[in-house]
Amino acid sequence: MKTYSKNQLQRYPIYLKYLKKLEAEGVKVVSSPMMAKELGYSEEQIRKDLQNVSDRPGRPHKGRDVHVLIETLESFLGYRTSTKAVMIGAGHLGAALMNYPNFEEMGLSIVAAFDTDPAKIGAEVRGKAIYSMSDFETLWPHLDAEIAIICVPAEESQKVVDLAIKAGAKGIWNFAPNHINVPKSVSLVTTNLASSLAVLSHSLNVKK
Amino acid sequence: MKTYSKNQLQRYPIYLKYLKKLEAEGVKVVSSPMMAKELGYSEEQIRKDLQNVSDRPGRPHKGRDVHVLIETLESFLGYRTSTKAVMIGAGHLGAALMNYPNFEEMGLSIVAAFDTDPAKIGAEVRGKAIYSMSDFETLWPHLDAEIAIICVPAEESQKVVDLAIKAGAKGIWNFAPNHINVPKSVSLVTTNLASSLAVLSHSLNVKK
């Protein structure tokens, strides 16, 4: 079975975005040297990445068909099937993500939110209800969701993750800035803003 | 000179968060096997990471002083000095990040926002003004900022990044889901939600 490294997986959406731009500009065929130049990766890496998801070879002297490549990447990334997610924590960040227009085209549909703040419960974000966290276990089975997106403070993240997994969540997307533990059967991705900032600050300091 | 890999830099804020939790619980000393168990990294890796930032050795049989380690990490990460940033794009995500309470304690201060939407210009987020994008060049020198945070749609990201760099931005934190090009003298970090989602979706599919 083919395996994909984390770094590699992260590159595919960037390729896809670029290819869609090319398609919109009317470009029909793309080569890896061309992509390499524009995206800042090496051409060998791009070739290898594309070979890994594509079942048909590129054409020497020309490259690859842009449209076919877009379709390949979209289905590989799951953009053509819908996955349902639930937002836990409807604060600024949680609400902003519910309003993020790109998730739908990536096949991710946020169907509801949960919060403990009485002022928020009963309200809506983008037409999706905000429920009370205390109803989580009862409501989860009806929502048909696979993923829980965690936008609560660090102090509560492990607690709500445990709850979500107990209810049946198979994937956790954590935006809280701390480490959380999950069983092996559950997929976890953490988007840690503090980690990103650390990389940026360090790079700035090195250049000074 | 010491060098730090990107992965390594990303771990430091996670260590710090955990150590602060320990300190709040009254724990005085921590060992790498203890951290390894809790955070899911190997103890060798944690030892190496901590050795890399710390100028004083740990104590065999005991470990390291929690408080000293926190201070070391905070100054390494720049949490004890203030860096100013400007938000470009005051939509849902941009506004949410301006409201994110943790940046201040990480030494990042967002001093103003820019947008092209007439309905937003002149308003405020958390007491910070939203200016017109057309005033960007004029206002930048007065803001004393180093970093531009990019929260505009993919179609406009390269354009506003070019503007920011021309005005004098030394660091770019990009939240748009596409690749952007910057000169070598500028630091760039991209927080790409599409990339994170790709890793999560793939992991979910593999487990099915």
Next chain:
DNA sequence: TAGATTGTTAATCGATTAACAATC
């Protein structure tokens, strides 16, 4: 055909992991 680009195989590089002597 010549030349550009592909796919494959080998070499390099860097990060993580393992091994182990030193130390409190």
Next chain:
DNA sequence: TAGATTGTTAATCGATTAACAATC
């Protein structure tokens, strides 16, 4: 002292890069 944990040095692993023959 014995035992746990450290720091250092070597081995492993995996990803990226380089080299090159195959092909349109």
